[in-house]
Amino acid sequence: MKRICFSLGLLIILTLTVAGQKRILNIPDLPGYVTLKCDLHMHTVFSDGSVWPTFRVDEAVRDGLDAIAISDHIEYVPKKDFIPVDYNAAWKIAESSAKEQNIIIIHAAEITRSMPPGHLNALFINDATQLKKDSVMDAIEAAVKQGAFMQWNHPGWKAQEKDGIPKIYPLHRKLLEKGWINGIEFFNEFEYYPKVLDWCKQYNLAVTGNSDVHEIISEIYTKPRDISRPMTLVFAKERTSESLKEALFAGRTLVWANDIMGGKEEFAKPFFYRCITVGKPYYENSRNIYFEITNKSDIPFTLVNGPAGAPDTIKLQPNSVTMIVLSKKITQPLIYDVKNFLTGENSVLKVEIKLE
């Protein structure tokens, strides 16, 4: 409202963060799919977060997301002396703001129990009030009845697993058998659990990665540190809530969090090749050939274990062109491990750089 500051003889035009400006994320689509950038876990003053629900929509707009889920706790409502408990309030408040700003907002809630089963997000529900039950199985069942996609949150969170290692307890096994776990957080806030990648393969679940933000996204990720907030990349048929839900249940996801990627190889491989372009050699001399690899995406890739005659390590910085010098004596194909693209607890993506 009161935005312009005149110094004496010095005019500062302040480009305020305007509602209405969305950052473009350079994240490729996969053939036949549109990549939806999602944060499926966040909090507001309606549980233990510090902000009003519309603020989460504004953050999503600024950060270039397509979809968010506000997932306030069912069992933990510390502000209830001042704010009456209403498990659907955040959804009701944020919905119209999301519509006007072209953000898909998923109606959600976090079932918040001790381990096992720990915390689970129920996504795509109709009424969070139904999830308030004594028994956790009843709570989950209530969500499932509403068609919910159930995400097991931060399975290795140290407050619940001293050693930081996620474990599948008998109760989880039971939930898996019933189809009541549909995805697991591989990445949460700043930490991740490589084991989750193997489980998602084994049980055919969606790999997810989310901020679980309670305070301010820009103060946690973007500003002092200049790192990217974690997000679940969902390969959906269309940019709609329904398509998003279908893709999540089908497990078509990858996770991106700053300099870490994780997910199933079937999506990881085509995704990587969509991010990079290999140029024709632009120069050569008696010993070497020079060419460029262009990384059009916002994601850094670190290629290691290159063959003799090629660089052992190649860092493909985001939105950058990397010059490569190759010995003319090279005999092997340019096969590399993408060190920061995890496909399992003990495996990373393997790629080949093909020169034209």
Place this chain on the structure above:
Amino acid sequence: MKRICFSLGLLIILTLTVAGQKRILNIPDLPGYVTLKCDLHMHTVFSDGSVWPTFRVDEAVRDGLDAIAISDHIEYVPKKDFIPVDYNAAWKIAESSAKEQNIIIIHAAEITRSMPPGHLNALFINDATQLKKDSVMDAIEAAVKQGAFMQWNHPGWKAQEKDGIPKIYPLHRKLLEKGWINGIEFFNEFEYYPKVLDWCKQYNLAVTGNSDVHEIISEIYTKPRDISRPMTLVFAKERTSESLKEALFAGRTLVWANDIMGGKEEFAKPFFYRCITVGKPYYENSRNIYFEITNKSDIPFTLVNGPAGAPDTIKLQPNSVTMIVLSKKITQPLIYDVKNFLTGENSVLKVEIKLE
């Protein structure tokens, strides 16, 4: 809680913004007084702000403030469908957090009316509920009865004054006569009103400057722009709420907002000389003398209209040493106007740089 991020082979230690770290502001004291850095105007979810009250305390800690007033609107409570109206809630919630973090928190509320009289902050009250009255005079009287310091907020705000120029209406004159206006905002958010400096001199009021923040301080001031949030500098006998109140009623203040200072000359002059040190000449040749001016403060000063033989303009950057070259032929004293230190609508601080 879940704070450490292991990349494969890459360990990022994230120094999170810890509750418990306070920035040191380089703002000098005046002889006999301690300078309290205050923001006397801010909002939370209890009126039209976006954050929980304790978040305002955390922001104050980080920014190195000594005192804040959360001043939610009495007459404008847009979240009341979800949060029951409680005019004292922000104060009750924030108080213990403030104590533990050594922040003075002033119990306050904003009387929010059309112009005249516009908006007024009642500071140092006991019960904001009493300020809910039909008549604005009754509301102000209720505050005054509680011993309130009454601050007239953003008198030239364009939503209430089309031309952006503050005006003293008959109603204001009446309030001034009764002693019911004790200070006026010279600076609010990003804008300021030089006229206010003359009025504060004439009526013996405190000059104040505040953020009036509704959203996130770091997103408005610090991060994308790297500018300082506005603050009221109060010259108090001690660092206590009582001393702060005494100093405000006595009008012992200056306002600092990024590259603008404003206030009465009696405080401006000694304050400026406390910020700078003039060094002995460190070098000379046949024509010139070289010396340094050290600005130990966080405030930039722009000196203009220097005499012949000296630089016409001297920019004393914050926390910097500026080298000055002086002609040996100089005959006049080094008298300058401090262009960005306002003392009235048409006057700025005049200073002399004295070489040892």
Place this chain on the structure above:
Amino acid sequence: MKRICFSLGLLIILTLTVAGQKRILNIPDLPGYVTLKCDLHMHTVFSDGSVWPTFRVDEAVRDGLDAIAISDHIEYVPKKDFIPVDYNAAWKIAESSAKEQNIIIIHAAEITRSMPPGHLNALFINDATQLKKDSVMDAIEAAVKQGAFMQWNHPGWKAQEKDGIPKIYPLHRKLLEKGWINGIEFFNEFEYYPKVLDWCKQYNLAVTGNSDVHEIISEIYTKPRDISRPMTLVFAKERTSESLKEALFAGRTLVWANDIMGGKEEFAKPFFYRCITVGKPYYENSRNIYFEITNKSDIPFTLVNGPAGAPDTIKLQPNSVTMIVLSKKITQPLIYDVKNFLTGENSVLKVEIKLE
């Protein structure tokens, strides 16, 4: 060489600016042409610059340029007591580094005279030594004989034109008649001269914009200020030195410098439409239609003077999506002036936003 810093218990991996990493500039091509990003004016220790020639190549790589011209002064060689005068030295030193890093380097020199004619860059020469002549006409002729493209540098530079306004003197007219001026700097370092746009149209010359850097690009533009270095965008048939030369002589250029664009309308118009995409409406209510304009380029555009029912001003930030709310009552086409895209001294680009 010595790059890794181990703190006790704290490992900082320092991602150094590696030779080999090139920033991608988001600047579109025009149909049939590739857009070459060029800086046609810079200095080294071989005249009055502060750096070694290969450093200019390294800067160009980092900044994503395609071509540079090192144009040390012929008539001003202040370091000659320590570095023997060799007008071709910078070229000889930088050439192989440029080849290996895929940068087109233009052999050049700056003829440096008082006004008129002021300073002129001779680009695409073979031997700068031939340009050392008593008479400026002889110097220019020597360059032209080598096939040089002659660029008139900073025609309104205040050191040569007190009022900062460029003027065509009789000597310039003579040069223009002979075809010895082929381009004029519209932008130099931080300043620009709108008149140049009209002259370039009238005389069919290339509009250029360059840094004229003497010190460090990152210290002048990128780091403390986060602004883009100026560049001449050349629409060439191929990414070769020959094509670049052909395109410059043909006048197929635009100039980009942070938030300013300048050039001929025939290139400005298609260039603008290549930068933006208008989306389908994503939401509507009884009164309004909501749609998005995507600006895929690194260039901000400020659209002003919109019709009734549409926003008067639209800021299309670089690499951003801007949400637009349109009244359903709108009757006129969405025609705007692009305030920061100059096409003449008194004209800016006019565009129409067409909704699908």
Place this chain on the structure above:
Amino acid sequence: MKRICFSLGLLIILTLTVAGQKRILNIPDLPGYVTLKCDLHMHTVFSDGSVWPTFRVDEAVRDGLDAIAISDHIEYVPKKDFIPVDYNAAWKIAESSAKEQNIIIIHAAEITRSMPPGHLNALFINDATQLKKDSVMDAIEAAVKQGAFMQWNHPGWKAQEKDGIPKIYPLHRKLLEKGWINGIEFFNEFEYYPKVLDWCKQYNLAVTGNSDVHEIISEIYTKPRDISRPMTLVFAKERTSESLKEALFAGRTLVWANDIMGGKEEFAKPFFYRCITVGKPYYENSRNIYFEITNKSDIPFTLVNGPAGAPDTIKLQPNSVTMIVLSKKITQPLIYDVKNFLTGENSVLKVEIKLE
């Protein structure tokens, strides 16, 4: 020269890095001494650096240094085809610029041999030409004859010590016996060698830390990473070249490099206590006492291994106040190890926090 950029309707005032502005470093003096901030190792175009000598002075001014030594290589002069060898040139060129800007410039050169003895800086010489000898012993002797302070540079540099561990060879022992090594670099560019601290204690040498910069200080340290350039802190009787030399020979130094400090305990201890202030308790409840530790310096300190009832770890951020909560049951003194303040290969500074 050409500095002001007018956008249409948008005026950007560019605060250029002015010669004449020096950053204040918050580094305390020791009783009886003034702390001189020095970089005793750097290069220019006169050996294998990329910049002109005066640029090193300008960088020092900006960074708030007191003294620098330009130490171009004697035995490595790769630009000699274009710049005739003159070992004193950098000194001659930089000297007057240093005087005018109040920077102490030390005449120096780097004797550049294979290991042993590796590289040695001769500081405070008169004529670097005398150091060009076939035998390294002759070269060092020539420097010593001029009264040089001899600094052994980067003793663990991996190009000369595969394992990165510095070693004292018989040749070094001989030099130490003759008094021809007077200081050793504990820190160089980004790496450091804890063993050096023990040697400096044992042989009574000065501990030093320097940038060894070849390119641009702001591109290596300050801008993309926001880390501090390494510096040797010298405790001199006065701010003169002579006092600096006396203090170096007396070994009165510490090294600061971003988040690492190193040196002898006799200087480390009083230096630490000069950096911090412990406040009076500001709050208490039934269980705890709250007080503040102020770190007025630019140096972070990480205190670890605290006693029961006190925080195990305390991070004292630069220019910050840290709040400490202490159990009332505490019985032991607040003794901590300062993890990032090394005093030997296996020792760090031990300090006591004394509450008033």
